[in-house]
Amino acid sequence: MSARESRASSPQADAFLPPRAVLRWPNGEASSGRLEAGPSDTLRFLADGVSGPLESRCEQRPARSGLDPGPIPVNLAQGPSPGEELYVEPALMQTVSRVEPDLLQMLARTAAGTPAAGVSASAEAALSRVMEGALRHIEANCTDPAAVRRARESLAKSIAVELVPTPSGGYLSRAADGDPVDPGDRLSRLKEGEHLLVRVSQEVGDEAHALAISATRLPGRQVQLSIFNSHGWGHLSDGLGLAVGLTTRHPAIGKVMQLEDAGRAMGFLNNRVVNFSDRTEQEDGAWRAPGAGLPLWVWLQTFGPDGVDLEPTGPQMTPQKSADCGIEVQFAWLASVLPEADYKLAKAHVLNTLAHAPASDDVGEGALQRLRERVTSSLSGHAMATATAS
Known part of the structure; x- marks a missing residue:
């Protein structure tokens, strides 16, 4: 019996199940699932099954498609929610201190695969600081x-x-x-x-x-x-x-x-x-x-x-x-x-920060969408790696 079947078979557990929700992935896709309380009054989303971005993450590892996806940290989505559905979005870092905006833009263009883009030595050092901030962000609630x-x-x-x-x-x-x-x-x-x-x-x-x-x-x-x-x-x-x-x-x-x-x-x-x-x-x-x-x-x-x-x-x-x-x-x-689950979550935070670089419009909508796809891939990878580790 899977973990999901075990939870659903318990009347006591059913009485305390958190509300249903829909996760808006950074790339625009959506997944249905439920919410649970995480550490320090945080919210976590549990998808109903391996579909959408989660399914894409299992293409190279088919054995994972039979697992229950692990929890994804989320916030309530900004803006109106159509109908009675509760919408949530990933709780990811968007800003980091001590990094100049032009270096973030350089990193964003290169991470998005912009042709002929590259990064300077200063931008490489800046990326280390962004990574450091992402690790600080996840340290209290990671697997290791x-x-x-x-x-x-x-x-x-x-x-x-x-x-x-x-x-x-x-x-x-x-x-x-x-x-x-x-x-x-x-x-x-x-x-x-x-x-x-x-x-x-x-x-x-x-x-x-x-x-x-x-x-x-x-x-x-x-x-x-x-x-x-x-x-x-x-x-x-x-x-x-x-x-x-x-x-x-x-x-x-x-x-x-x-x-x-x-x-x-x-x-x-x-x-x-x-x-x-x-x-x-x-x-x-x-x-x-x-x-x-x-x-x-x-x-x-x-x-x-x-x-x-x-x-x-x-x-x-x-x-x-x-x-x-x-x-x-x-x-x-x-x-x-790092363990795979923690690496994937940290990577999602880093890429999301680049996607929210100041004056990100200068990066180009195509490049920004590519970054959102990469954030989605890393975050879904985190959920499936967490499922494997649990």
Whole structure:
């Protein structure tokens, strides 16, 4: 007997069922269901079944279509409700402090897949602040508050480095904006379960690609060190698969090493040059292709136990679709450190904030609708992931 059948079969439960309601999804679709009281006098919506956006979320995971969707935080909808139906809308963050409007607009255009759109280093830092605000917003009512808190703290203390080509053919790793932060020192201060997030920009000529490094302190003086590429690793015509034999759609690859080895690896990012001598023609093509991420691969493979190859870590994700690496690589990192339900809810908050960027009309109605579709997809993903976890 399903959870829904069990609730419906109890006369006592029926006497206390909250009122019926209709959820207006951000993309304009609607779902029928009922309301229940959530923590701290909040409202939560429970859909009657897997249909509409919820059904779309189950196309890649058919087993989930037989589950009861999990609760979605909602508010009473603004404006008149036709007939006697009670309308609700998702309770999502719309504003965030300490972020300039023009950076939000840049992020909104890029997240909506606007052709030729991209984000600056300042916008990438702004996205970290938006994510931090979203995690703060959900922390009290998520499935794993400790994981959400650790992710929020890591975003608040994240650092950025640039990989800049040198005359010798290598890449100089230097602090972005001249910030004199030592990643190795930061790593040494991590407590068990905490993360260090490093945003990385690999530059080649007029091109640049956003990558990321994440270090997580494990028990027994061990560290999970991972590198992130929202392209995936070796799936583009960037030569990486041919160069190193690595082909995976996982955005993160990495390995576990002792704290001392991880400290040396992170310390190397402080104004040192990574190089790959005696490159073949195929390897040289990947070395010079920002989307390949080969300099980070070489850097991480150099440290830690000998003979231990980099392996996929975290969930598999759809590779980035356009010039949105500065956004998608941070989402990929967030997905690797949070339970799926919490990641999807945080992502919905972030995307909804971008959709409500000041002067969002300048973004364009088509782009805004695409953002609403993405918010809907993330929120429905949250409901189905919550159903799986319960």
